[in-house]
Amino acid sequence: MNLSVKQTLAAWLAGLGQITLLAREAAAALLTFKVAWRNLIYQVYFVGVKSQTVVLITGAFTGMVLAAQTYFQFHKVKMDTATLAVVGVSMCSELGPVLTALMVTGRVGAAIAAEIGTMRVTEQIDALRTLATHPVDYLVVPRVLAGLIALPLLTAESISLGIAGGYGVGVGLYGIDPVYSWAHMLKYTGDTDLSIGLIKALIFGGILTLVGCYKGMTCGVGAEGVGKATTEAVVAASITILISDFFLTLGLERLLNAL
Amino acid sequence: MIEARHLLKRFDDQTVLDDVSFRIENGESVAIIGRSGCGKSVLLKHVIGLLKPDRGEVLIDGENIVPMDERQLLRVRRNFGMVFQGAALFDSMSVAENVAFALRRNENLTEAETARRVARVLEMVDLPGTEDKNPAELSGGMRKRVGLARAIIYEPQIVLYDEPTTGLDPIVSDSIDHLILRVRDHLKVTTVVVTHDMRTARRVGQRVLMMHDRKIHASGAPEEVFNSPDPVVRQFIDGVADPEKSTHGNIAS
Structure with missing residues (x-):
């Protein structure tokens, strides 16, 4: 193994360790209610309410295109009425949480890294510390908590709009029988699928906000440092979401079916 | 009371502070002077626990703050106020x-x-x-x-100023100097001012510490330091790039 690979691996492991310590510090602050509540309300508004448009458009059009593509294939084997079942299962357990998380990462994860990064380079984080305020309590906990609250709700909206969009395309555009479609969707989309989606959303909400905070708090000097931290936050959070999605799918499927 | 004992601080392979020790009594007003980049601000950040030394101790009212974690430091920092160079x-x-x-x-x-x-x-x-x-x-x-x-x-009991007059015109700088004195006298606080502005140092410091080459090079009453014949001190006080052109005298006033 050459030196640069070793250094990259060491830096990656160090980053993983630091983000774990940040998560532990945030969890400890949360458990002792060291939360800036006013800041939390604003962050829920910023992460949740302000992400509505992007999430709803993503959910609706994903459901619509999924319905169209599924219909094209199922129509060949005369399974038209199973179209909405595929849309329902896919939106609930996979596309809803993953695409919502990726879209929110692009909007919120980047904004968190840029805001905290700018605070770091302008010594505002040091100022917080001199004012006897722990930066994790004031900056990290409200954002992570907002992510944990907002992402499941945004995902639920995305799933709903996706199914509605899929219904509109399947029934309205391609003339699939609405009653059979609806019945098949309810039959094949179980509580487990929805639970998997919402649990994933909760975890993704934690990941994207925590990575954004970590990248902001460790950003380099100057405008270049802030820009780099912002890019890294989006890339790292997106990749973490996609990788963890695979393991969550396997783990949650087994866990929830065993219950 | 603020006391630093044998502080050593390195950033990667660059040593910024090397065996720095000093003591500031309660209610005292101290100006820390030195060339840009000599480690004055780094030293100030050690006093309030924003940076930790690689070796040495920082004692606030007899309590060593170096081994403290961030949450323990919050309690100590309630005794401090700090004014940042860019205001922050x-x-x-x-x-x-x-x-x-x-x-x-x-x-x-x-x-x-x-x-x-x-x-x-x-x-x-x-x-x-x-x-x-x-x-x-x-x-x-x-x-x-x-x-x-x-x-x-x-x-707070202690107020730290990091380059309070940098980037300000002489008239505004003068008003900031008066403000520092007003706060000191009104609140009876210990004052530590990091500056490379000679007028500010002379005006607000009851004692002046001069940093040079990673150490405290000179320490004493303002008149003592400003009239020092030491060539390093003279060069800085006179503000000349060539040490040969420094003079022993009260030029900075």
Whole structure:
């Protein structure tokens, strides 16, 4: 193994360790209610309410295109009425949480890294510390908590709009029988699928906000440092979401079916 | 009382502080001078625990703060106020919100009482009626004053100033110097000012520490340091690039 690979691996492991310590510090602050509540309300508004448009458009059009593509294939084997079942299962357990998380990462994860990064380079984080305020309590906990609250709700909206969009395309555009479609969707989309989606959303909400905070708090000097931290936050959070999605799918499927 | 013992600080392979020791008594006013990049601000950040030394101790009222974690340091920092070089105001908040920040976080006061105390400290720093302004609307001198108001609102025992007059014109610098003295005399605080502005050092320091080559090079009363025949001190006081051109005299005044 050459030196640069070793250094990259060491830096990656160090980053993983630091983000774990940040998560532990945030969890400890949360458990002792060291939360800036006013800041939390604003962050829920910023992460949740302000992400509505992007999430709803993503959910609706994903459901619509999924319905169209599924219909094209199922129509060949005369399974038209199973179209909405595929849309329902896919939106609930996979596309809803993953695409919502990726879209929110692009909007919120980047904004968190840029805001905290700018605070770091302008010594505002040091100022917080001199004012006897722990930066994790004031900056990290409200954002992570907002992510944990907002992402499941945004995902639920995305799933709903996706199914509605899929219904509109399947029934309205391609003339699939609405009653059979609806019945098949309810039959094949179980509580487990929805639970998997919402649990994933909760975890993704934690990941994207925590990575954004970590990248902001460790950003380099100057405008270049802030820009780099912002890019890294989006890339790292997106990749973490996609990788963890695979393991969550396997783990949650087994866990929830065993219950 | 602030005491530093044998501080050593390195950033990667660059040593910034090397065996730095000093002691500042309660109520004393000390100016730390030295060339840009000599480690003055780094030293100041060690005093309040924003940076940790690689070796050595920092004692605040006899308590070593170096082994403390961030949460333990929060308790110690309640005794401190710090004014940053760039003011470091929270740009998402108004002047009043900036100044009231520590009160709102750490004390249970009514909004009326908080507003009253904010108005009082803004009055003290000659910025009455600026509560609703945003930091972006303020000049450099005004930002420093708001930073000072924020630092002193909970009446700390020690106030640290990091280059309080850098980037300000001589008239505004003069008013900031007077403000530092007013705060010192009014609140009876220990004052530590890091500066490379000779006029500020002379005016606010009851004692001057000069940093050079990673160490405390000279220490004493302002007259003693400013009249020192030491070539390093002379070069800095006289502000000449060529040490041969330094003179022994009271040029900086």
